[in-house]
Amino acid sequence: MMEVSYREEGVASAASSVAGRLVADGVPARLAGGDPTLWGEDADAEAAAGRPAPPRSSRELLPVLGELAERARAAGLTNVVLAGTGGSALAAEVICATGDVPLTVLDTTDPGQVRRALADGLESTVVVVTGGGGQAVEADSQLRIFERLFADAGLDPAGRIVVVADPGSPPARRAAAGGFHLVPAGAGGPHSVLSAPALVPAALAGADVARLLDEAEEVLPLLSLDSGNPGLDLGAALGGAALAGRDKLVMEDQLSSIFGLPDWIEQLIAESTGKQGRGILPVVGADPNRSGDELVVAIESDVGDVRVDGPLGAQFVVWEYATAVAALLLEVDPCDRPNVAEPEENTAALLALPDLPAGAPAFVDGPVEVYGSATAKDLPGLFAELLHAIPGDGYLAIMAYLDRLAAFDAPVPDGADFEQMTDAWMMADPQTLRTLLALRTDRPVTFGWGPRFLHSTGQYHKGGPQNGVFVQITGVVTEDVAVPGRPYSLGRLQLAQALGDLGALETRGRPAVRLHLTDRAAGVARLLEAAQEA
Structure with missing residues (x-):
């Protein structure tokens, strides 16, 4: 089960102060329920994307994922390449690294790095292209490169490319034109890690995504509570510390059994809070300086000001919820990306x-x-x-x-x-x-x-x-x-x-x-x- 504990008195005091205000405003239940007015009275339903996407909706994907994985194995497609960017690509990387299954993530335009992927067993390669409503130039370029490479090698691209995108979007139309397998992207935004763009490549690579969803669903009921709510506890610590001037988030995970989670957290928090001249700066892979503006959060370790314990699926959901809470305290919309x-x-x-x-x-x-x-x-x-x-x-x-x-x-x-x-x-x-x-x-x-x-x-x-x-x-x-x-x-x-x-x-x-x-x-x-x- 998921647990957030404060290891430093100043953090506990700041978190307690803001948590009381959030509870008085009914935030825990409203956030868990997807109330868009948290982000303003004029906010529409799309603002509800500021909350975590319910993992139960991704259960509908499991039969599709199982069929895709079985078909890939039957065709000998064991080399999975993800052409995608952003939080979903980082999440897929964390899922596969933690599950010890191989996945090549190409969120790059470096010719050398792409050439490495092109040279790695083309006949056994399946490419997952994630695009959502649009399509990043990185993924578009790699789709074009792999499609041509497959065709030149006498391999049918239609059986080796899976596109995850919103129906009717440019990537979806590209999939239809090429005969590629299309999986609807589902919920979008930075708070939808347990959805198709991350789960499709992870499942094809061999990760146990059903277990991941089980872990997420176990913690979900806690996120509407006023106490005993790990998302509220973590979000109050992040936002309360930032309001008190501790807006540099140093993450420690050296003892964790989860591999690479801070890289995903970095994307989530920086993109969700860094706007309007404010925000929380995540610092990954660095030792704390113990300066006055740092907050050290440790995954499964006592070395930080805050300790966060729990399995990967629960970590994903709780960090998404906590980031939305921190953004609310900083008075910014977590789904607004004005400078991207x-x-x-x-x-x-x-x-x-x-x-x-x-x-x-x-x-x-x-x-x-x-x-x-x-x-x-x-x-x-x-x-x-x-x-x-x-x-x-x-x-x-x-x-x-x-x-x-x-x-x-x-x-x-x-x-x-x-x-x-x-x-x-x-x-x-x-x-x-x-x-x-x-x-x-x-x-x-x-x-x-x-x-x-x-x-x-x-x-x-x-x-x-x-x-x-x-x-x-x-x-x-x-x-x-x-x-x-x-x-x-x-x-x-x-x-x-x-x-x-x-x-x-x-x-x-x-x-x-x-x-x-x-x-x-x-x-x-x-x-x-x-x-x-x-």
């Missing part, structure tokens, strides 16, 4: 140009070109300058438009043990830059893979408080991938997405620089070396 479309629009405008306006570098340090305003003349000086620029209540965000698996290509010594291999991979991994820079500041340092984070913390970067400093990393493309039926390649699309996002930050006066690696491996090595010199 801007980078997409910028990308489309850039792709329409004959050449991408990359500009001229401010300076070059070995295999790294530096773009943006900076008085420094080398990377160590730049990193020192950026760290100094972080406001006292701010954060540094690193955004890498690169192949997130490339570090595993790093050479390792002959006969190396696992620890030596791990060290080699770490020193080839852009994420290590976050670790090194975090050692030199008491402010949070976050890391996101582009364009994955655009559907996550990207909303917070632009809509949240004006206290972020941004480092974007791009890299040269040596082996590109064409996108059939589109006038661009993945490499061009990836750079356009990076430049579009950078433009959205710059128009808001967010301090930002772009580091372009003219040699990706050597460039990462130079960044890590410079961070240690800063």
Whole structure:
């Protein structure tokens, strides 16, 4: 069963204060019942998406999921690739990692990362494309690439592509035209993790989705209660702490049996609360600084200010409910994403140009070109300058438009043990830059893979408080991938997405620089070396 416990007196006091107000307003029952007026008297029924989607409605999917999985197994389709973005893709990744079943998630436009997936047993591959009411450019590009690849290999794409989308939407029409299997997406929005876009790929990969729904349904009755309600307890802690100035949410899960849950929580909370100049900043994979604006929440561990225990299905539902409660306390609509479309629009405008306006570098340090305003003349000086620029209540965000698996290509010594291999991979991994820079500041340092984070913390970067400093990393493309039926390649699309996002930050006066690696491996090595010199 699900349990939320407070481990710090200040958190308990702040949570108790706001929880009493919420109970007096009848929020627990109203939220569990989907009352749209929680988000304003004029709110329509769509605002009810601010509450968790009932897992029982997903039970209707189980026969469909079982049939899909059985058909895939009979055809020998054991390599499941998910072409999708946002919370549902992250949830599917968590479900499969926790269940120890293989799933390749392609929420990227990096040519190298996509080429890896294309080379991985095409004859045994089934591709799930999630699009909802629209379709992200990442999923559209990958659908086109896989469709052409299947056809060129003499494999029928119709039997190997499953589209999850709303009937009548562009992806659904694309499915009809291609003869692909279509599964209705069902409830949408950030609070619908236990619906088709996450469950279809998870079921095809072999995860026990029926058990997941059982776990969710067990906790559901508690969410309408005024006491003993884990969603209310967690939401009051998140929102109460944020109102008291503790708006940096550091998540700890090292002892948890659930793998990767903070990555999904990061998307949920950043996108739901980061708007109108306010919000809660999730910090994943970092040690707490114990600064006054941090709240440490631990999954199945006593190391935090708040401890959250429970199986994965219950965790999903409770975190969705708690995020809606926190958004209510911050007086923002959790389903409103006012700043997500801007980078997409910028990308489309850039792709329409004959050449991408990359500009001229401010300076070059070995295999790294530096773009943006900076008085420094080398990377160590730049990193020192950026760290100094972080406001006292701010954060540094690193955004890498690169192949997130490339570090595993790093050479390792002959006969190396696992620890030596791990060290080699770490020193080839852009994420290590976050670790090194975090050692030199008491402010949070976050890391996101582009364009994955655009559907996550990207909303917070632009809509949240004006206290972020941004480092974007791009890299040269040596082996590109064409996108059939589109006038661009993945490499061009990836750079356009990076430049579009950078433009959205710059128009808001967010301090930002772009580091372009003219040699990706050597460039990462130079960044890590410079961070240690800063």
